[in-house]
Amino acid sequence: MSENKKVSAPAAEQQQKNKMGHAPMMKLIVSMSLPAIFSMLIQALYNIVDSMYVAQIGEKALTAVSLAFPVQQLLIAVGVGTGVGLNSLISRRLGEKRFDEADKAASHGMFLGLASGIVFAILGALFIKPFFGAFTGDAEVIKMGCDYGYVVTILSFGSFVQISCEKILQATGNMIWPMMFQLTGAITNIILDPIFIFGWFGMPKMGVLGAAIATVAGQILGMLLGIFVLFKKEHEVKVHFKGFRPDGKILKDIYRVGFPSIIMQSIGSFMTMGLNAILIGFSQAAVAVMGVYNKLQSFVFMPVFGLTQGLMPIMGYNFGAKNKKRLISAIKIGECIAVGIMVLGTLLFNLFPRQLLQMFNASADMMSTGIPAMHILSACFITAAVSIVFSTSFQATGHGTASLFTSILRQLVVILPVAFLLSRTGLGATGVWLAFPIAELVCIVFSVGLFRRIYDQEIRYLGDVD
Template sequence: MKSFVSFLQLVWSAVKGKEQDYTTLGIKQSIILLAIPMILEMVMESLFAIVDIFFVGRLGSKALATVGLTESVLTIIYSVGMGISIAATAMVSRRIGEKNTKEAGSITFQLVITGSVLALLIGVIATVYAGEILALMGAAPDVITTGLNYARIIFAGNLAIILLFLINGAFRGAGQPHLAMRALWIANGANIILDPLLIFGIGSFAGFGLDGAAWATTIGRSLGVIYQLYHLLNGKNILKITRENLVVSLSVIQRILKVSSGGMGQYLADSASWIFLTRLIAEFGSNTLAGYTIAFRIIIFSLLPSWGLSSAAATLVGQNLGAKKAMRAELAVWLTAKYNVVFMATVTLIFILFGEHLSAIFADDPGVISVSSEALRIITLGYVFFGLGMVMVQAFNGAGDTRTPTLINIVVLWLIEIPLAYMLAVYFDLKATGVFISIAFCHSFHALVSWWLFRQGTWKKIKV
């Protein structure tokens, strides 16, 4: 009983937030203090997708298909945000581990500049060619008509997406995951309130339909960014941007691009694979695509908390390498992996037993529910392996070794998963089932490869 009370006190300390030295604090305690707010942050991030799909599902399968296709393209923007976020965590955590807070602030300013420029470039191109992008993804003309404005609003608002990702990455690297968590709470809380109001309206206000979902998401994320900037600029935290940091440094930006290019590469490789699979699924009809979209929203909801736990390993690796404690960094990774595998095994059991009930929350069509529940049952069979692999990948990223996960993604996801999915779905006529089998197999194989390479230890020698 005493130990349980101590655990609850530790959880409350994690949520409340307090600056800690994660290069000397006990590893188990460090994992909990970092992971709890990171998990809650990731839950809030995934709720964006869940809330949107819950309300948009009431608008019909065309609206659902639009969201699914737009989301698959949006993963490219997520890839840029995640890539810079990885660089933020790796570089900031290393400087914090070295006790060089001034340089950490300078790096964070350069991160914001770099992310903003990239976001504006992507936003202009994606917004102008939104219709062509949806058509390229296989959207039927009526789906494009329904969802063109939705896609344009989402693409135009990508600055908030990228800044939210990268600043939260910096907060996590500094050992301040509670600030990242709160930013997502604010962003998602606004989205939950605004979604039904802007989609369906209230009183004499008729609402904007599908466009309202896009506005709700964009406004919510923007509020989260405002909260982040306030805490970066108020000078009260270990990670802060001061006047002396407000100088553009091309050498630092070059280092950021070097580290983040690998991060972008690994997520772009992952995203490109997902886009191909979504395009392949679209060949089997709107109901199949809608079921696939629902399944992946549910899967993302379960994976992001696990990514939150894995992110704790990234911070511990970065800070402890900065403090010249490589063995402590490795021990933190193995212990986090153990916790993550147990968590993923539990999720697998839930999806196998209750996948159909979970799918029915988001759809009424029996055909859509059938596809979604089948996807949940098959894809999550590889979750236990995936739980191990997620921690290994985040450990590489925390060390600044973004090249290794990129190469793994290219080989496993492009050279194996895509051909295998096409062969099973089309050649063997398994249709969507073949795609689900390919995902389960390849993500398990991906995890085993990551585990083997992590054991080689070359990540300990990376300089950022």
């Protein structure tokens, strides 16, 4: 209580008027989500353009980058997972009017971003070459994969620190600057990709290595903008490094939600590794199709993740403020918007699979494998939307383990075993694609059940103060 008394009367009055506790819900969700959705779409466009350029080098280059994708997934899992815990903690502390603790959490977020970059630099230097050697004996694929993997891991600090800056500001309801950080990185990447890959404007032709350099250059530039804005502009939270020492309690609070989120998203990395191991037994084209799908589906899933970036602080704030009415309203509206996005994505994948694959210079083998894959894989989009919003509600209310449980169920308990078994029954690669909609059906049943349990135990007893 003594910490609350330290807050000045004007600051306290400003906090009472926080838009997350009072603004009309639909307008609030749209205003907070649109910047994130827009930046996520640019991010997805970068992913697609990046792979389109790499595909021009050849199918082996696309296979190498596809094999590297789980490494990037793991890197992003740690950054975003930590950010989810940070976002949840800051938004809850703001809702509870514990402003000094929100500031301390933000400072720890910046520290964790830098520490994560150091850890991945060491791991990348040690394990990238053995990683690629475990999947293929093709020396050309291994070399291109190492060229890409060394750069994106050893120079990953830009990504981690940028994500920390984004999550700190998003937790306060500021979605514009995080959008600008992501746009800066993505646009820089898109511009530099062809210059470094193909050697435009007098630059040396670097191929896959050039794609990696363009990626980290964008991340570092986005990080620099994030640091400038966080320290030089006025915000609802402040980052302080003078006399900073890691606080075990704050770290525990961040990772109580963040660690399950890291594990949850890391599972996606291991799932992709497992699926690549199954698919490469059929053909390199099947691995390339999986890589292309991962990039294409990001154009559908990224807007939903942008939506959840807007939903997370709204849910966390109103849960912390004990406002059940607004919390449930945010969940219902979020579910409707997410399903609408996924309906459009399902139509896109079913109506234009050939055109989508042609963007990646697809060979005849990729076409014959990829067209039916697009039809089958897109069948999981709508059910995935429902599960994603429920997962966000679990994280926002401090129940990160519930999100972890659903992710483990989907990606380890169901997808990998089902993909392995179906691929061995004569279905081949088709068995791998079928595992996705099967897993989402199982997951949505458990997500609904977990939400009902959390509602009955905690949400039901919150107030309805407007």
